[in-house]
Amino acid sequence: MTTVPPRVASGVRFRSRGRGGSYGPIRGVVEEILRRAYVRDWPARLWAHVPGACEVRLVDSHVDVPGAGPDLTVAFASDLHLGPTTPSRLLDRAFERLAACAPDVLALGGDYVFLDATEAKARELAARVREVPAQTKVAVLGNHDLWTDHRLLERALERAGVQVLVDDAVRIGDVAVLGVDDPWTGAMDAERALSACGDATVIVAVAHAPEAIPALAGQVDALLCGHTHGGHLALPGGRPVVVQGAVGKRHAHGVHRFGRTTAIVSRGIGGIEIPMRAFAPPDVVRLRLVRREYDPENLFGHTRGLIR
Ligand SMILES: [Fe+2]
Numbered sequence: 001m002t003t004v005p006p007r008v009a010s011g012v013r014f015r016s017r018g019r020g021g022s023y024g025p026i027r028g029v030v031e032e033i034l035r036r037a038y039v040r041d042w043p044a045r046l047w048a049h050v051p052g053a054c055e056v057r058l059v060d061s062h063v064d065v066p067g068a069g070p071d072l073t074v075a076f077a078s079d080l081h082l083g084p085t086t087p088s089r090l091l092d093r094a095f096e097r098l099a100a101c102a103p104d105v106l107a108l109g110g111d112y113v114f115l116d117a118t119e120a121k122a123r124e125l126a127a128r129v130r131e132v133p134a135q136t137k138v139a140v141l142g143n144h145d146l147w148t149d150h151r152l153l154e155r156a157l158e159r160a161g162v163q164v165l166v167d168d169a170v171r172i173g174d175v176a177v178l179g180v181d182d183p184w185t186g187a188m189d190a191e192r193a194l195s196a197c198g199d200a201t202v203i204v205a206v207a208h209a210p211e212a213i214p215a216l217a218g219q220v221d222a223l224l225c226g227h228t229h230g231g232h233l234a235l236p237g238g239r240p241v242v243v244q245g246a247v248g249k250r251h252a253h254g255v256h257r258f259g260r261t262t263a264i265v266s267r268g269i270g271g272i273e274i275p276m277r278a279f280a281p282p283d284v285v286r287l288r289l290v291r292r293e294y295d296p297e298n299l300f301g302h303t304r305g306l307i308r
Contacts, residue, residue, distance in 0.1 A: 020146025020185035027147075034273060035115055038084035043275030048087035050276070056093045056269065057283040058101075061255055063222050063262045064292040067201035069173045074204060075101035075134065076285040078109025078226025079268025081144065082121040085114060086270035091128065094269045094284055098132050101286045105177055106134035108162065109226040110142025110208035114272050117148040122156035129160040136172055137162040140179040142208040142227060144272075146186055165206070169196040175289065176200035178220070183211035184227075184245070190215035202289060210247045210265050217258035222287055228252045230267035230280035238279050253280070 012032045016023035047053050075098045080091060098106065108129070113121050129137065139162045145153050154164045163170055165179025167189045176197035181188040190212070197203050203220040205212070209227035216223050230253035231240020240252045248265075256263045269282045 016147045016185075018146045018148055018150040020143055020150075020182070022143070022185045023147050030273065031115055034084070038275070041084040043085045044087045044271065047085070047271065047275055048089050052281075053276075054087055054090040054093050055281060056090065056097050057281055058097055059255070059264060059266065059283050059285045061262070061264060061285065062288040062290050065202045065221050065289045067174050067291060069175065069201070069291065071291055072105065072172065072175055072289040073101060073103045074105045074107055074177075074222075074224070074287040074289070075103035075132070076107045076109060076206070076224040076264070076266060076287060077269060078208070078266045079111040079142070079229060079270055080125070081111055081114040081268070081270025081272055082124055083114030083270070085272060085275040090269060090282060094282065095128050095131060097284045101284075103132070103134045103286070104136065105172065105204075106132045106137040106162075107177065107204075107206045107224055108137075108139035108157070109206060109224060109266065109268070110140045110182065111144045111227065111268065111270075112142070112153050113144055113148060114270065115148070117145070117150065117152045119152070122152045125153065126156040126160040129157065129162060136170065136177070138170060138177050138179055138206060139164050140166070140206050140208055141182060141186070143182055143185040146182055167193040167196070169193060169200075171198070171200060174201040176203045177206065178203060179206045180212050180216070182208045183215075184209055188212065188215065194219055204287070204289070209245070210251045210263065211245055213247055213251065213258065213263050217261045217263070220261055221289070223261055223263040224266070224285060224287065225263070226266040226268040228265060228267070229272070229277070232272065232274060232277055232280050234279040236279055240280065
C-alpha cells in the first residue's frame, strides 16, 4: 500500500497564503529555511528534555464588573504554535491547565500554528480544544494563522464548537465576548466589534496582539491578548530583549490597567523561529468576572493578577 505524504507547502513563498498582510519575500525565505532545518520537529523534541521547558504558569486574575448576572470564569490561551518548535508535552500541560480552570468561556488568542497549517495540525487543534469543558468557546486568528491556510484552522475550530470572531461578539446573558481581527496583519475594525456588543453590561475583548489596546481601552472591562511571548527571549527578571511594536514593548506581558479596562497580555504557549524560550515562561490565563460595584477609589480591589 502506498502512503500518501501529508500535504505541506514547499518552496519559497513571496506572498501570504491567507488574507494576512505584512508577509514579504524575506519572511518567505526564512520560513522555507526553517521548514527544511526543523524537519521531523527535532527542535521541539530536544527542547522538551530541558528541565522546566514544558511548565505552564497560570496568570490568575479577577475583574470586578457591574450588573446582576452570575460571575463568569474565562480561560484564555494564546500562541499555541503547533509546529516544529512546540513540544506536545507543553501543549498537554497547557490544556490540562485550561481544563482545570473549569471555565464558562474558553477564549483562544490566535497563532495556532507556526509555519504551515496542515490537516494534521488542524486535527490536533480540534481534538485539544474539544476536550476543554466550556459552554462557550471563542477564538480570534493571529498573524501566523493569517499567513497560511487559515480556513483549515477556522474549520477545525468550528468542528470543536468554537465561534471564530472577526470583529464580532457573542452574548452570554448581559456579558458580551468580542473578538477583533489581528491588529498587525488583519483588518481590525474595533468600532464594528463594539457595536456588535449591543446593550451588554459587561464586555470582554479578545485580540491577538496588544496593539488592540489603544482602540479598546476604556470601552471594555477586560482585554485578553498574546502575540508578544513576553519577548520569547528575555533577561533575568523577565525584561524582554526584543518585542515588535511600541504597544507590545510597553506591555509585553502581565496585567495592565487603562481606566475601566484591565488588559492581560499572555506570554502564550508555543515556540516560533527560535526553538527555545528564556525568562519568558509559557502561561495561560484565568480571568474571573466578579459582580461587584465598580469603586474608582479602590483600583487595587478592582483588578488583581497573580502568577502561579
Ligand atoms: Fe502572533
